[in-house]
Amino acid sequence: MFPGISIPAEGLPSFIAGEAWAVKVPGNPAPIAVGTTTMSSTEAAKAGLRGKALKIMHYYHDLLWESVECPYVPNAGFFEDVVFEDPTLSSLQVSDSYSGANYSSNDQQNGISDKENGKSVDVADVLSEPSSASVAQTNSGNEIAEEIAAHVDDLKVTDDGSADQSIGEDQHPLSTEDVDTLLEKCLLQALHTTVKDKDLPMPGSTLWSNHVLPCRPSGITLDIKKSSYKKLSKWLQAKSSTGLITVKEDKYKKESILLSVNRKHPDYSSFKPEKRQVEKTVQTGVPTVSESRSLKMLEVVEVYKPSVHVNPILASVGADTGKLYSASEATDIVFTYVEKENLVKQTDKSIVVLDPILCDALFKGAIKKGTMYPTEIHKRDLGAAFVNRMQAHHVVTRGSESVVRKGGLKTIQIMTERRQGNKKVTKLSGLETFLVDPEALASELQKKFACSTTVVELPGKKGHEVVVQGGVIDDLAKHMIEQYGIPKRFIEVLDKTRR
Helix, strand or coil: CHHHEECCCCCCCCCCCCCEEEEECCCCCCEEEEEEECCCHHHHHHCCCCCCCEEEEEECCCHHHHHCCCCCCCCCEECCCEEEECCCCCEEEECCCCEECCCCCHHHHHHHHHHHCCCCCCHHHHCCCCCHHHHHHHHHHHHHHHHHHHCHHHCCCCHHHHHHHHHHHHCCCCCHHHHHHHHHHHHHHHHHHCCCHHHCCEEHHHHHHHHHHHHCCCCCCCCHHHCCCCCHHHHHHHHHHCCCEEEEEECCCCEEEEEEECCCCHHHHHCCCCCCCCCHHHHCCCCCHHHHHHCCCEEEEEEEECCCCCHHHHHHHCCCCCCCECHHHHHHHHHHHHHHHCCECCCCCCEEECCHHHHHHHHCCCCCCCCCCCCEEEHHHHHHHHHHCCEEEEEEEECCEEEEEECCCCCEEEEEEEEHHHEEEEEEECHHHHCCCHHHHHHHHHHHHCCCEEEEECCCCCCEEEEEECCCHHHHHHHHHHHHCCCHHHEEEEEHHHC
16 A cells, blocks of 8 residues: 555655565565556656555465475565565555565576566566575575574473363362362351342342352352352252251242341351462552443343232232342242132142232223133232232432333333434434433543543423434444443444334
8 A cells, every 4th residue: 555655765766566575574675575566656746645556466375385485584574664566676664564485586686687677577587586695595594493493302391281181180180079078168268258238138040140150269160050059049948948048949940049147157157268369450559450340330120119019919928018129039939828828720720810919900991891800820920920010110220320210111222323524423412311321421422432432411301412423323332332331231222224
């Protein structure tokens, strides 16, 4: 490319379109590529020395090079500067880095001289016969290669021993007893360090992935299937039987739920948690990537408030009617009521018979007049029907800030539209729902996308809108997911410029 060529002090040499030129490294007479000019020097000057200068026909280590025997050439590799040279030894400096080798250019000079005399020149002929200078250089290169090979045996690599040792360790997997012991240690480490009482109840899968696995020793793979328990639920139930933790099995989600931790248990009291080594990046005062992202981590929980329809059910089982419940907790309440009142159909255990209280809780006000109320419901539909009769709320937590809002969670809207002058702008709204500061985000996006951003109030609505210059809708959505932890299902994207 012409913009990458450094023009010598005497100026750009004269050439015509289709002329053979070579690309070379300063101080090295061997070319690393051969090509033909795409335009003449006059045309290049008129174009402001922009565009492609050479059409490359042959370069170092291409298929042509591989198909013939090429001598060892010293100084082959990556270079800071490259000479763009014609066979008459007039050269241009190219600032880009190229990977090259030392071929002789004397025959190229002869080839161009023949061309100037009116003879046709083949690029393959230009590099066909090595000159005396190239032969001498090749001999020198062979001597260097032999010298290097002679000293290879003297090299000592200390890392290979540790690598072989680690490979040997991987080839001897942990026994079942070792895995059981490691599970016990990781669980106690997690209960001491990361599992807090305020986080309970906690799904067993969350306990495993977010707390137990991070406590395993570095370089060790922990697989529950290689233990004597084989399954996560069986392992948690075994620990629950010892009194260390309290676990409840969710029959409908088929998952164990951690309800509480007995911090007075002998195993818990006698265990001494390991102190994790502080990362070097923290010692230097530079925040790690995980720390910077943890400040923006988002937690969204959908909860439900009891309504007048379901309050009799909650009162019957002794549940608090003023508390917010998750969907699984609400489902447990209604099934507790079913078990208490013995409403399971005897001839079909998957069917629940509706008594007057449960029927009103599920269908009162939802059935059209003149329509018969149902007398039974399938178990798989009971939980969802009960939750739908409660008032939806959501809890959004980011860092130490948390807020509870009524209703379903509204999405973030990202929209790209075209304005005057065929310019695109991308609008982002609904940020307050996820506790994102529009002003701070606008400043962040201005630096990320190198464009102007503004924050405006939404007309007739509460909240603000961030306007970003340019069509960055896809990158912006990705940024909100990766940097702010917003689930993809809560982002609504609309590109009006593609219509």
